[in-house]
Amino acid sequence: MRYGHPAAGADSRFAEPVPDMVKQFVVYFYRHIRERNVREIHTMYDTSFAKLSERFYKTSSWPPVDAVADLVDQDHVFCLLYKEMYFRHLYAVAQPSLEQRAESWDNYCSLFNVVLHGNVNMQLPNAWLWDMVDEFIYQFQSFAQYRGRLQNKAPEELQMLRKCASAGVWDVLSVLNYLQALIDKSGVVKELSTEGGAQRFNETEGYEQHSSNVLPMVGYFSLVGLLRVHSLFGDYHGALKALAPINPFVTKHLFTPKIAGCNITLYYYGGFCYLMQRRYLDAAKAFNLVLSYIARVKQYHARSAQYDQILKKNEQIYALLAITTALCPAANNLLDENILNALQEKSADKISKMKNGSENAFEDLFSYACPKFVTAAPPSLDNPNINTNQEAYRLQLRCFLGLIHEQRHLPTLKQFLKLYTSISLPKLASLMELDEATVRGQLLVLKAASFCKTWSGTGDATEGTVHAAADVDFYIDINEAGTELVHVSDTKVVRRQGEFLARHISKFADIVRDLNTPELPNVPLAPAPMTATY
Amino acid sequence: MVVGADAYDHRKLPELERKVADQVNTGTYDLDANLALLRLYNVQPERIDLRLVASILIKAMMQLPKPDFALALHMIPERLQEEQPVAALIALTQHLEGARFQKYWEAVDACRDIVKAVPGYYEAVRAYILQAIQSTCQKVTRATLAQSLRADGETLDKLIQDKVASEGWSVNKTPGGGAIISLPKNDMNTIRPPQSAQGMRLNTMLPMLVPAAQ
Numbered sequence: 001m002r003y004g005h006p007a008a009g010a011d012s013r014f015a016e017p018v019p020d021m022v023k024q025f026v027v028y029f030y031r032h033i034r035e036r037n038v039r040e041i042h043t044m045y046d047t048s049f050a051k052l053s054e055r056f057y058k059t060s061s062w063p064p065v066d067a068v069a070d071l072v073d074q075d076h077v078f079c080l081l082y083k084e085m086y087f088r089h090l091y092a093v094a095q096p097s098l099e100q101r102a103e104s105w106d107n108y109c110s111l112f113n114v115v116l117h118g119n120v121n122m123q124l125p126n127a128w129l130w131d132m133v134d135e136f137i138y139q140f141q142s143f144a145q146y147r148g149r150l151q152n153k154a155p156e157e158l159q160m161l162r163k164c165a166s167a168g169v170w171d172v173l174s175v176l177n178y179l180q181a182l183i184d185k186s187g188v189v190k191e192l193s194t195e196g197g198a199q200r201f202n203e204t205e206g207y208e209q210h211s212s213n214v215l216p217m218v219g220y221f222s223l224v225g226l227l228r229v230h231s232l233f234g235d236y237h238g239a240l241k242a243l244a245p246i247n248p249f250v251t252k253h254l255f256t257p258k259i260a261g262c263n264i265t266l267y268y269y270g271g272f273c274y275l276m277q278r279r280y281l282d283a284a285k286a287f288n289l290v291l292s293y294i295a296r297v298k299q300y301h302a303r304s305a306q307y308d309q310i311l312k313k314n315e316q317i318y319a320l321l322a323i324t325t326a327l328c329p330a331a332n333n334l335l336d337e338n339i340l341n342a343l344q345e346k347s348a349d350k351i352s353k354m355k356n357g358s359e360n361a362f363e364d365l366f367s368y369a370c371p372k373f374v375t376a377a378p379p380s381l382d383n384p385n386i387n388t389n390q391e392a393y394r395l396q397l398r399c400f401l402g403l404i405h406e407q408r409h410l411p412t413l414k415q416f417l418k419l420y421t422s423i424s425l426p427k428l429a430s431l432m433e434l435d436e437a438t439v440r441g442q443l444l445v446l447k448a449a450s451f452c453k454t455w456s457g458t459g460d461a462t463e464g465t466v467h468a469a470a471d472v473d474f475y476i477d478i479n480e481a482g483t484e485l486v487h488v489s490d491t492k493v494v495r496r497q498g499e500f501l502a503r504h505i506s507k508f509a510d511i512v513r514d515l516n517t518p519e520l521p522n523v524p525l526a527p528a529p530m531t532a533t534y
Numbered sequence: 535m536v537v538g539a540d541a542y543d544h545r546k547l548p549e550l551e552r553k554v555a556d557q558v559n560t561g562t563y564d565l566d567a568n569l570a571l572l573r574l575y576n577v578q579p580e581r582i583d584l585r586l587v588a589s590i591l592i593k594a595m596m597q598l599p600k601p602d603f604a605l606a607l608h609m610i611p612e613r614l615q616e617e618q619p620v621a622a623l624i625a626l627t628q629h630l631e632g633a634r635f636q637k638y639w640e641a642v643d644a645c646r647d648i649v650k651a652v653p654g655y656y657e658a659v660r661a662y663i664l665q666a667i668q669s670t671c672q673k674v675t676r677a678t679l680a681q682s683l684r685a686d687g688e689t690l691d692k693l694i695q696d697k698v699a700s701e702g703w704s705v706n707k708t709p710g711g712g713a714i715i716s717l718p719k720n721d722m723n724t725i726r727p728p729q730s731a732q733g734m735r736l737n738t739m740l741p742m743l744v745p746a747a748q
Contacts, residue, residue: 172577173542173543233573234608235572235608235609236605237566237569238569277604377579391611391612395608395610395612395615398615406632444633444667444669445631447666447669447670447723448599468721473725475672476673477673478673478674478675484675487725489725506742509742
């Protein structure tokens with residue numbers, strides 16, 4: 001489908017000669033794909049493509065597919081794959097035009113239709129298959145943002161947007177339906193639920209001798225994709241429900257850690273959904289898992305294009321964890337010590353502000369760390385003076401701050417409770433400068449906030465049982481004189497001193513050993529080499 | 535079932551709308567279907583039926599202390615949240631979650647007509663209020679109960695008697711005509727024993743136990 005005349009720029013590009021190195025790349029890339037040589041495909045996809053982009057196409061797009069199609073026998077599927085990379089690169093280096101957005105949509109549709117209905121025999125690297133799903137959703141999100149900003153659009157552009165809308169370009173339900181169709185057709189849900197299925201899936205990684213890994217893996221990644229799309233609409237329950245065949249807390253045969261981007265997406269959106277559902281312990285568990293994962297693997301990505309994104313997500317997840325622990329201090333007990341230390345280092349003062357009920361502190365962190373929400377409905381093209389992009393974000397922020405506002409008295413209440421083992425309700429009320437009925441109500445609110453639904457080892461990730469998550473324990477009684485008394489007990493959790501001591505013992509042992517190591521000859525005493533290994 | 539591809543099909547909208555009406559009539563509840571309807575409404579705002587949105591919210595309110603109401607709210611456009619009856623329902627839920635029960639009873643009268651349309655509404659709210667009190671208090675005065683539930687005289691007497699029989703409440707009359715009610719202890723209205731320290735993982739101890747390995 002054509003959405004307009006090709007821009008003049010595209011024509012002149014077409015005329016530009018394709019460098020020999022690029023030609024060679026295309027030829028070899030095509031050959032390796034035909035020969036199902038996954039290892040080589042991966043190297044070319046991951047390394048060579050980035051190097052050539054850096055050298056020839058740092059600020060411009062790759063040659064249009066027509067310029068290379070003859071090198072690859074006009075192979076239909078290869079051309080779709082080439083365009084997939086072409087558009088991804090284009091989105092990364094420039095602001096795509098509406099026409100390009102529409103063409104990329106068409107390309108994804110054709111590509112997914114081939115995967116769904118064609119008899120695909122290819123083997124492609126799983127990292128690429130994840131990138132496809134990831135980029136598909138990213139471009140959808142990007143289109144929704146683009147569509148929301150109508151003020152500066154020319155009449156022709158609005159006209160074309162109408163055309164796109166009626167052609168279903170980046171249509172919300174179509175996006176969801178593609179992901180769902182890929183899941184259904186792949187049979188991945190059934191495979192993961194059969195006994196030993198998850199283990200087999202994890203071991204083979206979808207690569208089987210005589211079949212293609214494309215559909216099974218794209219289906220698997222689409223589960224994580226649905227989690228993300230639902231989250232973008234604020235549908236947090238639907239998000240976890242859609243993810244159900246993958247349980248982020250059953251890590252034994254979990255495949256996602258093998259693809260960093262996929263694993264981070266899984267826990268970032270999964271954790272965010274838990275946070276918005278007020279399942280703080282689950283949120284903390286999810287964030288803790290992924291933060292220690294990132295700490296472990298980030299060194300391997302230091303030179304990859306995703307490195308900056310990984311670091312950004314890392315910071316955002318720490319911000320979400322800060323919100324989680326501020327709302328539910330008991331969540332701290334679930335964190336590894338190094339995560340807890342890093343959290344303190346990064347946001348100790350923000351956490352203490354949030355714990356004192358500062359709505360601004362909550363808002364700052366929320367707006368920094370939340371997903372880029374999108375409005376599902378298209379804006380009214382007849383009234384182009386509004387910007388609908390902020391709407392989706394404002395709605396989510398409003399709901400979140402509503403909860404914070406409702407709990408604004410709790411920090412003070414907790415502070416007073418912690419000073420006593422028992423205190424009469426009238427006295428507590430006078431300390432808080434509120435009336436008795438209000439304080440009794442606030443105690444009920446605090447009690448309710450001290451328990452949250454938590455996944456308890458059975459069922460999918462939406463299930464769970466109610467668990468205590470309190471940092472102060474109390475109940476209301478009435479004494480013989482007829483006065484209401486609040487009995488309090490601080491729930492001091494014994495920190496795992498053992499691990500702390502063990503770590504310091506081994507650190508100390510290291511120091512002692514280093515000191516005892518005889519000096520190596522030829523090593524200058526000062527300055528000590530930074531990379532010295534002993 | 536509204537799962538998988540069905541959940542993203544706008545042709546399912548009438549069916550999902552019927553389901554909401556069914557839930558109201560039969561006293562059943564289907565969160566997934568309701569959220570699926572809100573999702574489709576989000577895609578096609580021109581088809582939003584405010585009465586059904588209100589029904590979904592009332593049904594969700596009846597699920598307290600579950601966060602269903604909040605979940606639905608995340609999917610209802612801000613513009614609608616400021617309109618009636620949605621705005622009033624939000625206020626009611628905030629009063630309930632904030633345990634401002636007297637305020638709730640004052641406000642609910644203004645919405646009498648729409649909540650009355652959902653059978654079992656008041657029973658569900660009273661059950662929630664009682665649950666909130668029982669999770670916090672071991673004893674409660676009759677006066678507090680009366681205020682929180684907006685029930686007095688014979689109605690309240692009957693409710694208390696039922697609970698004495700079925701859930702083990704006990705009543706002590708106090709001079710002056712009042713009464714103090716003892717509520718059975720449960721996991722929430724008692725103080726839990728402190729958590730004991732957890733064991734240490736072998737991996738943590740290994741470096742100390744095998745210094746020779748270094």
